[in-house]
Structures are given as C-alpha cells and as structure tokens.
Amino acid sequence: MSPMQTLFPNIDWPEIGQACVDTLLMLGGSLLFTLVLGLPLGIWLFLSARGQLHSRPKLYSALSLVVNVLRSIPFIILMILLIPLTQAITGVSIGIRGAIVPLVIGAAPFFARLVETALREVERGVIEASQAMGATTMQIVTRVLLPEARPGLIAATTVTAVALVGYTAMGGIVGAGGLGALAYQYGYNGYKPDYMLVTVALLVVLVQILQSLGDRLVLRYTRR
Amino acid sequence: MIRFAAASKSYRVEGALVPALEPVDLTIERGEVFGIIGHSGAGKSTMLRLINLLERPTAGQVFIENRDVTHAEGADLRRLRAGIGMIFQHFNLLSSRTVADNVAFPLRLHGGMSDAEIAARVDELLSLVGLTAHARKFPAQLSGGQKQRVGIARALASKPSILLCDEATSALDPQTTASVLELLADINRRLNLTVVLITHEMDVIRRVCDRVAVLDAGRVVEVGDVADVFLHPQHPTTRRFVAEADHREGRGPEFPGVDGRLFRLSFRGDATYSPLLSRVVRDTGIEYNLLSGRVDRIKDTPYGQLTLAMNGERLEDALAQIRAAGVDIEEVAR
Numbered sequence: 001m002s003p004m005q006t007l008f009p010n011i012d013w014p015e016i017g018q019a020c021v022d023t024l025l026m027l028g029g030s031l032l033f034t035l036v037l038g039l040p041l042g043i044w045l046f047l048s049a050r051g052q053l054h055s056r057p058k059l060y061s062a063l064s065l066v067v068n069v070l071r072s073i074p075f076i077i078l079m080i081l082l083i084p085l086t087q088a089i090t091g092v093s094i095g096i097r098g099a100i101v102p103l104v105i106g107a108a109p110f111f112a113r114l115v116e117t118a119l120r121e122v123e124r125g126v127i128e129a130s131q132a133m134g135a136t137t138m139q140i141v142t143r144v145l146l147p148e149a150r151p152g153l154i155a156a157t158t159v160t161a162v163a164l165v166g167y168t169a170m171g172g173i174v175g176a177g178g179l180g181a182l183a184y185q186y187g188y189n190g191y192k193p194d195y196m197l198v199t200v201a202l203l204v205v206l207v208q209i210l211q212s213l214g215d216r217l218v219l220r221y222t223r224r
Numbered sequence: 225m226i227r228f229a230a231a232s233k234s235y236r237v238e239g240a241l242v243p244a245l246e247p248v249d250l251t252i253e254r255g256e257v258f259g260i261i262g263h264s265g266a267g268k269s270t271m272l273r274l275i276n277l278l279e280r281p282t283a284g285q286v287f288i289e290n291r292d293v294t295h296a297e298g299a300d301l302r303r304l305r306a307g308i309g310m311i312f313q314h315f316n317l318l319s320s321r322t323v324a325d326n327v328a329f330p331l332r333l334h335g336g337m338s339d340a341e342i343a344a345r346v347d348e349l350l351s352l353v354g355l356t357a358h359a360r361k362f363p364a365q366l367s368g369g370q371k372q373r374v375g376i377a378r379a380l381a382s383k384p385s386i387l388l389c390d391e392a393t394s395a396l397d398p399q400t401t402a403s404v405l406e407l408l409a410d411i412n413r414r415l416n417l418t419v420v421l422i423t424h425e426m427d428v429i430r431r432v433c434d435r436v437a438v439l440d441a442g443r444v445v446e447v448g449d450v451a452d453v454f455l456h457p458q459h460p461t462t463r464r465f466v467a468e469a470d471h472r473e474g475r476g477p478e479f480p481g482v483d484g485r486l487f488r489l490s491f492r493g494d495a496t497y498s499p500l501l502s503r504v505v506r507d508t509g510i511e512y513n514l515l516s517g518r519v520d521r522i523k524d525t526p527y528g529q530l531t532l533a534m535n536g537e538r539l540e541d542a543l544a545q546i547r548a549a550g551v552d553i554e555e556v557a558r
Contacts, residue, residue: 129316132276133330133382134302143329147320223319223362 030103042115099176118152158214262439309379426469510536
C-alpha cells in the first residue's frame with residue numbers, strides 16, 4: 001500500500017477532484033451573480049439614505065428591511081424556502097445550478113450592506129467637489145464613488161467570497177455537491193474521518209487563497 | 225457678476241426652521257477678489273454655496289451675469305457649475321487618481337475634448353500652478369500646499385469665470401498660505417477671474433481682496449473696500465477681526481501716563497511713504513509720541529495706521545495740515 005492509501009484509506013481521489021471543481025463552480029457562479037446584484041443594490045442603499053445624493057428615506061427603509069430580512073434567515077432555511085424560485089429560474093432544485101440561486105439570494109444582501117459601508121467611507125467633500133464640477137449622479141457613482149471606494153469594495157468581495165465558501169459547504173447537505181457534501185456524507189454520516197480531514201483542509205486552503213488574494217489587491221489599490 | 229437679491233437660507237432642524245443666512249443683498253463685480261469673513265457658523269460657507277447652488281436659497285434669488293439661476297436644474301445646472309471653479313479647505317482631491325488625472329477630471333466629465341487636447345490643457349494648468357514635475361504622483365504623496373495647487377489647477381480646468389474658495393488656506397501653514405494667496409491673486413489678474421473667498425482670517429482678506437463682506441450670526445454687518453473696512457471698521461465684529469489681524473486683541477486703546485491727546489492717523493497710498501509728520505512738526509512746533517502703529521500693504525496699496533499722543537499750542541494747525549495731506553484722523557477717547 002502506498003503511504004497515501006495508508007493515511008487516507010477511504011478516499012476516492014477522483015471524487016475529491018470532482019468535488020473541488022463543483023465547489024469552485026458554485027463559488028464562481030454565485031460570486032459573479034452576487035456581485036452583479038449586490039453592487040447596484042449597495043449603491044442604491046447608499047444613494048437613497050438620508051442626507052445622501054438621492055435621499056429617499058422611505059425607499060431606503062424599504063430596501064433596508066428587505067436586506068435585513070434576507071440576512072436574518074438562516075441560510076439552510078432560505079435554501080428550502082427558495083426551492084420553488086430556484087426551480088422556476090433554473091429548472092432544477094438540486095445540484096450546482098440549483099445551489100446558485102439560494103447562494104446569491106443569501107449573499108447579495110450581505111454584500112450590498114458591505115458595499116454601502118464601503119461607499120460611506122468616501123469623503124463627503126470629494127463628492128461635493130464633483131457636484132461643484134457639474135458631475136451627474138451617474139458620473140459621481142462610476143468615476144468617484146466606485147474608484148475611491150475600490151479598496152473597501154475589494155475587501156467586501158473577499159469577505160463575501162469566504163462567506164460563500166461556507167454557504168456552498170452547507171449547500172452540500174441538500175445535495176448541491178462539492179466539498180461540503182463530501183464532508184457531510186462520508187465524513188460525518190459515513191464515519192470516515194479521513195474524508196472529513198481532507199475536505200476541511202481543502203476548504204481551509206481555498207479560504208486562505210481567497211483572503212490573501214483579496215488582501216493583496218486591497219494593498220495594491222490603497223492610495224492613502 | 226454675482227448678485228444676491230434678498231437671498232436667505234434656513235435649515236430644518238427637528239421640525240423647526242433655523243436661519244443660517246438672513247436675507248442678503250449684495251453684488252460682486254466681475255474680476256474682483258471678494259472676501260467674506262466671519263466666525264465659524266456665521267453663514268459664510270452657506271453664502272458661498274448659494275453661488276454654485278450646492279445650497280439652494282430658501283427665499284430670494286441669486287443672479288449670475290444677470291441671469292436668475294436660483295432654480296437651475298439638470299443639464300443647465302451642470303453647465304452653470306462647469307463655469308464656476310471651487311477649491312476647498314481639505315482640497316477634496318480624488319485619492320485614487322494621479323495629479324494629472326485629478327486635473328483632467330472636470331474636462332472628461334463634460335466631454336467634447338480629445339485625449340490630446342485634455343493632455344495639453346492639463347500640462348498648461350500644471351505649469352501654471354508649478355506642479356509639472358508631480359503629474360504622475362498621487363495626492364497622498366504631496367504636501368498640503370501642493371494639494372491645494374492641484375485643487376486650483378482642477379478648478380481652473382474648464383476655464384471658469386468665477387472661482388470660489390472655501391477656506392482654501394485654513395489648513396495650510398503661514399508660508400504656504402502666502403504662496404497660495406499669491407497664486408490666487410496672480411490668477412485673478414491674469415485670467416480676469418472673479419474670485420470669491422471665505423475665511424475667518426482678516427490677514428487673508430488684507431492680502432488679496434478688493435472688497436469684503438463681514439458676516440455675523442447669519443447677517444452681513446459690513447461691506448466695503450478692504451482698505452476702508454480695515455482702517456475704519458464700524459461693526460464690533462469687524463473691529464474684533466481687525467484687532468486680531470494686528471495682534472492686539474484684548475488690549476484697550478488707553479495709554480496711562482502719556483501726556484496729550486491721542487489720535488489715530490490712517491495713511492493710504494502714496495501718503496504712507498511721505499515725510500508728512502516731520503514736516504508738520506517742523507512747521508508747527510508740536511510734539512508727538514508714537515504709541516503704536518503698523519505700516520503694511522492692503523493687497524497692492526500701502527497703508528499705515530499710527531496711534532500718536534500729540535501736544536502743543538498749534539495742535540489744531542497741525543491736525544489741519546495732516547488732514548489736508550489726505551490722512552484720516554480720529555481722536556481716540558481716553
């Protein structure tokens with residue numbers, strides 16, 4: 001027996017490989033849609049808050065409520081609640097595609113809040129100066145707020161990506177596939193500690209890579 | 225030309241209207257450097273922002289070049305703002321962009337210029353403010369004075385006819401303040417730009433302004449040529465500002481133990497440097513004692529203000545001669 005087989009007697013390495021691919025696909029797909037939905041939502045939250053560029057306190061309260069409700073529902077419950085929606089959008093309720101819908105609905109409000117916070121860090125004076133130069137709100141968003149808040153937005157993306165890794169692992173419980181599913185099925189239910197060890201180790205490595213990549217980009221774009 | 229016509233501003237604070245600026249009627253002429261001085265909370269920042277409508281008047285109107293702009297909106301408002309440059313106490317540069325890109329920012333906002341045209345204009349502006357060597361740097365790598373120069377270059381980029389300065393030198397050390405003020409005065413002369421600046425320092429007003437308005441608790445309490453206001457302040461607030469500029473705050477005018485009557489002589493222009501006093505003394509035989517004084521410049525005009533104790537039989541003659549030479553005399557009560 002090779003040392004690998006001695007240390008990890010139960011592990012089917014090709015299956016682990018497939019699970020890695022599944023996790024990365026789920027993460028990539030859900031992160032993409034989370035950014036696409038969460039960024040505009042975060043900008044909208046920022047602009048509509050009291051005293052901001054497009055102050056609409058009632059709209060802000062409504063958006064804020066929706067975001068808070070979605071953030072307070074435990075992800076596992078959200079997944080089950082969203083099955084009909086998932087089916088309507090993707091045609092399936094399980095697997096990678098089935099997982100992406102609840103992942104996005106769970107993470108986008110979280111990301112939107114982080115975006116709002118990052119935009120609030122942009123100095124008011126810089127926004128005022130842009131207004132004084134005759135910038136439109138759209139120009140202020142694209143040319144002032146987003147570039148000025150870039151380090152904060154990258155940090156927000158990193159935190160969201162790491163949170164999504166956790167969510168994908170939970171998705172495994174309802175048959176979404178990926179490393180989390182293996183950890184649960186074989187490692188926890190099947191009493192195979194080596195599966196647990198390997199999958200968790202791989203998840204740790206993934207989170208480490210995401211975090212250090214994010215930190216490096218934040219540093220690269222910080223000009224203060 | 226900028227004209228305030230009974231323009232006022234109130235803010236709603238917890239349901240109640242709190243006045244920030246009482247109705248003001250004032251005209252700022254084209255090409256002049258106009259200063260607005262007041263303590264913090266006096267309403268000067270509000271008044272400045274009424275000009276480019278960062279604040280809307282609650283009542284009254286604001287005219288720019290004889291056009292009522294009070295209700296300008298949308299593209300019209302943005303065009304109007306493009307014609308009014310503004311610089312700030314804390315510079316408000318984009319930290320994520322280089323010096324050159326900060327200066328190019330307003331040019332790119334409004335479109336209509338090619339990249340080559342923008343680059344040429346940026347070069348021209350950076351050399352005007354003396355920052356050509358720093359074009360590729362980011363604001364965080366610059367000193368305060370350099371940042372304000374970037375701010376000035378950016379404000380001038382779209383060739384405005386008006387430049388608003390919001391406490392532009394308040395965050396700078398005295399030496400840097402002097403060089404920034406010199407730059408503003410130079411720009412005003414060369415480009416025939418109307419400059420409106422707000423400050424809480426009379427010294428800033430004295431160095432660059434032609435006219436000044438004094439704000440106190442939301443009210444314009446005094447307006448006039450800087451020399452008049454500086455040499456003959458009427459309102460208590462103005463007097464306090466002038467005293468601060470002369471570093472004699474808290475000291476009364478009385479000089480115990482000094483003989484004779486006290487007079488304050490205000491010289492202006494060429495009279496400042498003429499040997500008037502010695503001639504009068506020779507002619508009339510009076511005696512004088514110099515108690516305090518200052519000889520300096522208000523923008524480009526020399527001035528002097530001396531407090532003298534005077535004695536002698538022909539005192540009235542002497543006073544008449546001094547008056548005849550165009551020097552203002554006020555008797556100081558003791």
